[in-house]
Amino acid sequence: MSAAPWVIVIDDEAGSRQSMAIALERAGLGVRVFDDAEPALAFVERESRVRLAVCDLRMPGMDGLAFLNRVRAQELDLAVILVTGFGTIESAVEAMRVGADDYLTKPVDLYELRSRVLKLIENWQLRDEVTNLREMLNERFGFDAIVGQSAAMEHLFQQMRQVAPSRASVLILGESGTGKELVAKALHQASPRRQERFLALNCGAIPNEILESELFGHEKGSFTGAVGRKIGKLELAARGTLFLDEISELVPELQVKLLRVLEERQVMRVGGSRMIDVDFRLLAATNRNLEEAVAKGSFREDLYYRLKVVTLTIPPLRERLDDLPLLANHFLREFAAREGKPEMQLSGRALKRLSEHRWQGNVRELRNVLETVAVFHDGGRIGVGDLPDDVRGGGDATLESRVQNAFGEPRTMAEIERQAILETLGRTGGKRAQAARALGIGVRTLQRKLKDYREQGLLEDGET
16 A cells, blocks of 8 residues: 555446546555445544545445545544535535534636645544544653652652642752652643643852843843843743743842732733733742741741642652662663664662662762663673772762771671672772772682672672
């Protein structure tokens, strides 16, 4: 079958049927002709690539209206143009009333036929592209894009599902790198505004004199360098969602102006003279404690309460370590696919070392670490020696763990020796001769100890 969209022509008159088929084939469409609507309907039911039917209104047996009714009753994804030889207003009205996408009168103008058919095919293709785009957006920015199965994340997901459909402003709290913008995008995608724009603005990354224009827009000549009119984000987000990251960085003057917009739902451009109605949903985020900022007088209390109609708090990675294996595998699959490399898996010890790290940069830091690993790794098992120095060297968290074990829980000398050997091997990238020299023991002694660890189940196959 041709890769082009398929059209079927149903007409009991052979001449009319063939002339319409030839005209459509010349337009680059795949065409099948039928002199009876029953087999045509059966063909549509089994062939999903048929996108449009041109069907005569008056035929023996199943006529055009009956065919159309069956198509709609079975919810087939098919556009239908009805062709009538009578050309009366009544028949056209009846055709459109029962759900025809268009109608033509006999004798059919073949140029008009091609024009109408191609327009409907184009509409179908645009609709299909929009559907695919929405699916891609949902996959990339929907709830499924936020990886987590821990109790803390399940609680967050439950809150998000309840909040997403509402018009309420949402304040998203979380440390740097926890994924605040990802949560904002997921809320937008799950909201009634998902077909409109999602605009994001980082209030801490733009100088104050520019930030006012970015938010509110400006008129030509309103200040030096304003060579033309600029529409601000508050207007551009019409019927959509505006996400203001690092909201705590807004200076007091802009806090006052933003509060007025939220209360009046109107904005005035810099240098403007009239108020402009705006309709957007505001999502804001910060990694600072806004209550403390309010107490210190650096953030307006009235704006704070206007923003925190709903508050969502994203847990830091250290409080959701149950999600670390899931996140790590997710990122490694992504990077392996991107780099065109075989699948990569973390060894048990490498995963344990990751879980001991502090992750002050949260999920963003984990992603960056694993991206570095993926770039230099050829696929397969990832050991401790493959991790970056600041992670495999133990870091602060590993040091704290050693101190707690040494002074909290009693440990045997054998346990301390094994940890020293494995950590030294990690720092040397698994090079046994170099590790043995650092430890002050012979290579054969090191090999024997590793063999003992493996036989005791304290070392995984393929490691060191």
